[in-house]
Amino acid sequence: xxxxxxxLAVVALAGAAAIPWGMDDYALGVVTIGFYYAVLAAxxxxxxxxxxxxxxxxxxxxxxxxxxxxxxxxxxxxxxxxGILLAAAVSCGMGLALGLxxxxxxxxxxxxxxWGFAETVHITLTAGYQVTRGELGLSVPTxxxxxxxxxxxxxxxxxxxxxxxxxxxxxxxxxxxxxxxIRDDELRAASLxxxxxxxxxxxxxxxxxxxxxAGACYAHYVAVIGPDMADFSELAKIVVMVVxxxxxxxxxxxxxxxxxxxxxxxxxxxxxWDNVLFALVVIxxxxxxxxxxxxxxxxxxxxxxxxxxxRVEVAARG
Amino acid sequence: MSSEAxxxxxxxxxxxxxxxANQDVTLRLERGEIRGLIGPNGAGKTTLINxxxxxxxxxxxxxxxxxxxxxxxxxxxxxxxxxxxxxxVPRLFGTMTVRxxxxxxxxxxxxxxxxxxxxxxxxxxxxxxxxxxxxxxxxHLSGGQQALLQLVAGFMCDGLRCYLLDEPFAGVNPLIKETxxxxxxxxxxxxxxxxxxxxxxxxxxxxxxxxxTVLAAGRVLFEGTMEEVARSREVVDAYLGRxxxx
Numbered sequence: 386x387x388x389x390x391x392x393l394a395v396v397a398l399a400g401a402a403a404i405p406w407g408m409d410d411y412a413l414g415v416v417t418i419g420f421y422y423a424v425l426a427a428x429x430x431x432x433x434x435x436x437x438x439x440x441x442x443x444x445x446x447x448x449x450x451x452x453x454x455x456x457x458x459x460x461x462x463x464x465x466x467x468g469i470l471l472a473a474a475v476s477c478g479m480g481l482a483l484g485l486x487x488x489x490x491x492x493x494x495x496x497x498x499x500w501g502f503a504e505t506v507h508i509t510l511t512a513g514y515q516v517t518r519g520e521l522g523l524s525v526p527t528x529x530x531x532x533x534x535x536x537x538x539x540x541x542x543x544x545x546x547x548x549x550x551x552x553x554x555x556x557x558x559x560x561x562x563x564x565x566x567i568r569d570d571e572l573r574a575a576s577l578x579x580x581x582x583x584x585x586x587x588x589x590x591x592x593x594x595x596x597x598x599a600g601a602c603y604a605h606y607v608a609v610i611g612p613d614m615a616d617f618s619e620l621a622k623i624v625v626m627v628v629x630x631x632x633x634x635x636x637x638x639x640x641x642x643x644x645x646x647x648x649x650x651x652x653x654x655x656x657x658w659d660n661v662l663f664a665l666v667v668i669x670x671x672x673x674x675x676x677x678x679x680x681x682x683x684x685x686x687x688x689x690x691x692x693x694x695x696r697v698e699v700a701a702r703g
Numbered sequence: 704m705s706s707e708a709x710x711x712x713x714x715x716x717x718x719x720x721x722x723x724a725n726q727d728v729t730l731r732l733e734r735g736e737i738r739g740l741i742g743p744n745g746a747g748k749t750t751l752i753n754x755x756x757x758x759x760x761x762x763x764x765x766x767x768x769x770x771x772x773x774x775x776x777x778x779x780x781x782x783x784x785x786x787x788x789x790x791x792v793p794r795l796f797g798t799m800t801v802r803x804x805x806x807x808x809x810x811x812x813x814x815x816x817x818x819x820x821x822x823x824x825x826x827x828x829x830x831x832x833x834x835x836x837x838x839x840x841x842x843h844l845s846g847g848q849q850a851l852l853q854l855v856a857g858f859m860c861d862g863l864r865c866y867l868l869d870e871p872f873a874g875v876n877p878l879i880k881e882t883x884x885x886x887x888x889x890x891x892x893x894x895x896x897x898x899x900x901x902x903x904x905x906x907x908x909x910x911x912x913x914x915x916t917v918l919a920a921g922r923v924l925f926e927g928t929m930e931e932v933a934r935s936r937e938v939v940d941a942y943l944g945r946x947x948x949x
Contacts, residue, residue, distance in 0.1 A: 559810050562799075566807055569796035574788075576756060577856070578782035578811040 388399070399544055405535055405573040411532040417606070419646035420541035424548045424599040426626040426638035432632035435561065436588045437568030439496050442483060443502030443596055443623055448510060448615035450597030451604035452517060452630045455525040458633055465528060469601045476597020477590050484589030488582060503615055510612035520611060528605035537606050546601055548595045549639070555591065556635060564588060568633075569592030618660075625663045628670060640678055707770040709734045709897050710755070710786075710865050711852055715764035717750055724750040726921040727764070732865070735895035737887070739908040739915035739929075747921040748901045752867050755899070756788040757781045768865065783812060785864030787857045789871055791901075793849040795856075797842035801833055804841050804852055809859040823859060831855045844939075847875040854883055860888055863898040866890075872904050884911060905929075922924060 405413060429443045453475040454468035463471065487498050510517050517523055529536050555561060563584050566574040575581045604610045613619075622645065630641025645663065652659050674681055708731035714839055717879050718723040719825040729831050732738050740748050753759040757778040766773045768786055776784075787808075796804050805824040814820050815846045836844065841852060850871060855867055868887075871879050883906065890896050902908050908915060909929045917925040917938050924937050925931075 388944075562803070562807055562810060565799060566796050566811075569798055570794050572758070573790070573794040573796065575777070575779045576758075576782060576788055576794075576812075577808040578779050580779050588836075 387557070390557075391398045392547075398542075398546055399587060402539070407537055410534045413538050415650040416643070417534065417538045417541045418650075420538075420545045420669035420676050421599055421603050421606075422623065422626060422646055423545050423639045423642035424624050425596055426642040427545075427549060427552055428595040428599075429623050430454075430632060430638040431555070431564075432588055432592045434627060434638075435556060435568065436564040436585065437571075438585060438590070439492065440487075440499040440592075441496050441617075442499040442503040443592070444617070444619035445506040445615050446480060446593045446596040447600030447603065447619070448506055448610075448612070449479055450476045451525075451598030451610045452510060452523065452612055453597070454601040455523045455604050455610060456516070456619060458526065458685055459523070465526060465605060469605070472601035473598045474593050476600070477594035478652065481586060481590045481594020483593075484586045488585065500617070502513070503617070503620065507612055507615035507617075510615060513668075516547075517612070522609040523612040524609055525604045525607075527608050528602065534550065541606070545639070548599070551591075551595070553635065560584065560587075562682055623661075627669055627677075628667050629663075632675075634677065634679040636680040637677050644678075659694065708732055708768070709736075709769060711763050711767040711770075712751070712755060713767065714816075715751070715754055715761045715766065717747075717754055718762045723921050725754065725761075727763075728918070728921075730916060730923070730926075732897045732899060734897065735891065736914070737787035737891055737898040737900065737912050740899055740901045740918060741867050741903070741905075741908060741911035741915055742924070746918040748918055748920075749869055751918065752788060752869050752899070752901060755869055756786065757842045760827070763947055765828075766871060777825060782860075783862075785860070785862040786867070787865075788867040789850075789853045789857065789862055789869055790932075791870045791873065793846070793853040795841040795844075795849055795853055798840055801829065801841055801844070801852060802837045804861050805856055812860050812862070814859075814861065820859070827855050827858055831886065832879075847879045850875050851879050851883060855886065858886065863894065863896050865899070868898060868902075868946050870901055870903070872902055872907055880907065889910065 398580070403417070407414075425443055425447060427518070429440075432438045432440050432443075450472040453472040454465070457463050458465065460466045483499065483502055483561050486502075487495050490498055511519050514521070528540060556564070563579050564577060566577075567581050567584060600614065603614075623642075626641035626645045627638045628641070629645060630639065631637025639641055649659050649663075652662075670677060705861075710730070711733040712728055713728040715728045715933055717727055726890060728736075728747075740751070740843060742748055750759065751789055754761050755773075757773065757776060760775075768781070768784055769785075772788075773781055773784075779848070796807060799807065805827060806820050809820040809823065828837050830893060833848065833855070836848070841849065844852060852875070854871055855866065857863060871883060875883065885897060887900075888911065891898060898911075900908065900912065912929070914927060915932055917932060926934050927935070
C-alpha cells in the first residue's frame, strides 16, 4: 500500500515538474495559485475531514501569515526567510489559541466561533489601516526578486510537496487513526485512552502552521496583499475544493483545488456566476455522492478492473 | 479491611441540580470479581458507571483504583490505568472497519508492535465470530454485532484491570449473548479482570456474577449473592416483583 502511494507521489511530482514545458505564463500563474489553494484545502481537510473539526477560520490564518511576514519585513526589517518563519510561528500560535478557545465546542458552535475569529482578522486588517494600510493593500517584496512565473511555479510545487508529505506522515501513522477516532466518536475515543484535547490542539496548530506558511509565500508572490485574503469567500472556495475532491480523503483536496482553480480561471467570463455554479455542484454532490471525486474515481476504477478481469472478481467473491 | 479493593467507590454522591442521582454509594470490588449492578430504571446505575469512568465527577465521595484516587483524573487517563467501559447504546468508530475498531484501543493504550496487535485482533475476531466482517465498516453491523464489537475492543487492552459494562446484553440475540458471556468469563479467569455489569437480564447476571449490588433511588439497597437478593423482601418489593422466583 505504502509503496503504491510513494510510486504515485513520484509520478505526480515528476508530472507536475515536467508540465510547465509548453505552458504560457498565464497558465503557469493559474496552476501556481492552484498549488497555493491545494495547501490550504489539504490543511483544512486535516481539521474538518480527518478530525471532524468543522472550523471556518482557514482563510484567517492565510491572511495572518501573509501580514505577519509583510509587516515584520516592513517594520522590523527582517530578511524574507525570517519573515516567512515568523509567519508560520504566528499562525501556528494563533491556531493553538483558537483551538484552546474552542476545545469544548462541537459542530455548529465550533463553526460559528471560528468564523467569528476569521471575521475579526478580516475587520482588524481593514480597520487597522494605519498599520496594515487597509484596502490600499500592503506591499511585500517578492520572494525571488523577480516575477518569473516558472520559478514561482516550482516554489509553490515544492511548498505543496512538503506540506503533503507532512500531512501524509500524520494521516498514515497512529495519529491519523486517533484523529479519525475523534471524528467518529470523541467520547468513545477518550474512553479508550486517546488524549482528545492534545490531538485536537495538535491538528489546529499544524493546519494553521501550513496555512500561514502558504499565506506568507503567497504574499511574496503577489507582492501586494489586502484584507480580502481573510474574506469569507476565500473559505467558501476552500470548502468547495475539498468537497468536490473528497472530504476526508488524502488526494481529494489537491485534485479539487486544482480542478476548481482551473475552472474558475478559464470560466472567468461568467463573473460571479461561477460561484453559483460551484454552489450547485456542491449541493448536488452532497446530496448524491458525498465522498467526492476521489471516491467516484475509486469506484469507476474497481468497475473497470472487474470488467477487464471478470475472473478475479469471481475469485474475490468466492 | 486487610487489603485495598481493586475498585473502591467510597460514599459517592451525585446531584444534578435538585435531582439526586447517587446518594452515598459505597462499593468494593475485589480482584477477579464479576459484580452485577441491578435496579429499576432511573436508579442511578448509568450515573454510577459515569462517575467511575470519569465522564461525570462526583458531588461528594471518591473512587479509587488499586488504592489510588481517581479524583480529577480524566477518562482517557483512567483508561490508561486499565479502567475501561462500554456504553449502553454501543459507541463505535463507524467509518472504521471492524478490525480498525479493535486495533484502535491497542494503539491508543500504548501498543507499539503492530504485528502483535494484528495477531491479537485476529484471535479475538475468530473467537467472537466477527472474522468474516473484519473489513466491513463498523456502521454496517447489526445492533447485536455492534454491542459485541464494543465489548471485544476492550479486550485488546493489555493492562485491562476493571471493565465497566453498561447494559451489554440489551437487544442482543441469544447466540451473541452466549459469545459475550464466554468472552467475559474467559477474560476474567485468565487475567482476574474485574467486571461491573449493569443489566436487567437476571438469568445472565445469575450465571456470571458471584455478587450483585441492588441500586434503588440512587442508594445501595442491598448487596449479596443472587439467592440472597431473591430472598430479600425489600428488593423483591422494590424491583423484582412479587411473583419473581430465583
